[in-house]
Amino acid sequence: MDIRRTSxxxxxxxxxxxxGFALMSYSCCVEPLRAANLLAQRTLFDIVHLGxxxxxxxxxxxxxxxxxxxxxxxxxxxxxxxxxxxxLRFVDDAxxxxxxxxxxxxxxxxxxxxGPVILAKAGVMNGYRMTVHWEHAAxxxxxxxxxxxxxxxxxxxxxxVTCGGGTAPLDLMHDLIxxxxxxxxx
Numbered sequence: 001m002d003i004r005r006t007s008x009x010x011x012x013x014x015x016x017x018x019x020g021f022a023l024m025s026y027s028c029c030v031e032p033l034r035a036a037n038l039l040a041q042r043t044l045f046d047i048v049h050l051g052x053x054x055x056x057x058x059x060x061x062x063x064x065x066x067x068x069x070x071x072x073x074x075x076x077x078x079x080x081x082x083x084x085x086x087x088l089r090f091v092d093d094a095x096x097x098x099x100x101x102x103x104x105x106x107x108x109x110x111x112x113x114x115g116p117v118i119l120a121k122a123g124v125m126n127g128y129r130m131t132v133h134w135e136h137a138a139x140x141x142x143x144x145x146x147x148x149x150x151x152x153x154x155x156x157x158x159x160x161v162t163c164g165g166g167t168a169p170l171d172l173m174h175d176l177i178x179x180x181x182x183x184x185x186x
Contacts, residue, residue, distance in 0.1 A: 010046040011180050014076040017051065017066075018118065020085035023058040025113040025133075028169035029080055036177050036185075044181060048074050052095065059084045070098050078108040078176075080115065084165070087114030087121075088139045096122040106159070112172075113165030120144050129157040133165035 013033060017026055033045035051066025058064070068074045079102060083090065095118075102109055103124040111119045116132040117140050119125050129148045132140055141149050154163040154172040163172045178186035
């Protein structure tokens with residue numbers, strides 16, 4: 001996989017947690033990037049939080065206070081939507097429309113845990129290979145039998161990346177860090 005950069009300087013990763021997001025999946029996305037910055041003693045990865053609301057509640061007691069609303073169209077290299085709970089019931093037409101706009105750009109678009117379900121519901125995964133958290137796989141393939149859903153930790157397919165939940169994002173981020181800064185550093 002070769003992620004196209006759309007920004008200069010640090011690789012900009014947008015994290016869009018959806019209310020009820022899985023904290024483990026979120027942490028496994030942001031912590032490896034934070035650690036890479038620490039080990040490099042400079043900013044290799046710029047983590048930009050986006051949110052539909054000023055405060056986004058995890059499935060537990062933790063919250064994320066996003067810095068930017070998606071409507072503001074921040075400059076990013078990759079956007080990862082992280083969802084938990086029951087993403088099959090998630091409906092937000094404005095977000096779906098925004099995700100379709102993002103999908104037409106050069107940005108790498110992805111989902112983690114239940115996030116790939118929301119991407120599929122937005123109609124941006126048609127014709128792409130993908131994966132999803134195992135607990136959502138059967139419901140997703142029932143709802144969208146046209147999709148190619150694989151049983152893998154993560155899947156890169158052109159400008160899309162999808163990842164199962166739990167600790168699978170650790171492997172995804174290790175791959176991303178290796179692509180951007182070499183396997184020895186990763």
